[in-house]
Amino acid sequence: MDRIKIKSVTTLAEHWGALRQADVEYRAADGSLHHLKREIYDRGNAAAIALFDPARQTVLLVRQARFPALLNGDPAFMLEVCAGMLDGDDPFTCAHKEALEETGHAPRNVRKICNIYPSPGAVQEKVALFVGEYDAQTRQAQGGGLAHEGEDIELVELPLDEALGMIESGELTDAKTIILLQHLALERGA
Template sequence: EPLIEACAGLLDENDPETCIRKEAEEELGYRLQNVERLFSPYMSPGSVTERLWFFIARYSPADRISAGGGAQEEGEDIEVLEMPLDEALAGIADGRIIDAKTIILIQHLKLNPIAA
């Protein structure tokens, strides 16, 4: 069964904002105009030093530059999936969405709605 997860990637040598812009282009096919950093927690500070940077961005059909799907040279085969917030919340409740970073972002959006 495919894993439903928010766009993400390794920092490599990039800063977090550069990374999310690059990953959005590769994975989603969108060139993001403005990104907002939300927070940057450690996921399990007692056992690993991995830190995540969470971002949010508005986008429109005009920002689409490709079909997305990931970087073939990295072995990515990504299906771009968009869903309403209520469906995403239901996906958490029924176990379809199990990726921690994605759950955190969905819950953040529920608690902090974006004005239309």
């Protein structure tokens, strides 16, 4: 931290999230001093949860529109694990809430895997990653997201091996989902 000093932070735009510009003084390893300006996007921290049925070796994913992917020339509808902004909740509570809202399942045996910064060069968001179990008994609601939040979520259940194959084929590109699916594969010894 002695090598980096934030001199100022200016808000450039604030709507769904905040775009800020940081004026940073950075001392390189060779001792030279650099003054940098960097834009940082902050929409808050989040939690994500992979739902896994160990008896059937399936995962329950969600498909929803992701406009930045579309702007980048990729398909807008992406397969992902359940996730959402903390909005004042702790990460564990958020993961449970998002699973119920998006899939209708109240997962059990939920455990935290790790925290990640999906794109630390420009995005301030830190995401807590969880794995939880689901089956017919954990279903408590319809799922599909919250209409008043503009969510239109499709549930997609896949064998874990098929979901892992979708990473290799490029059909599944969401970072948090890839990390959690690969974690499940490592846990089962694949």
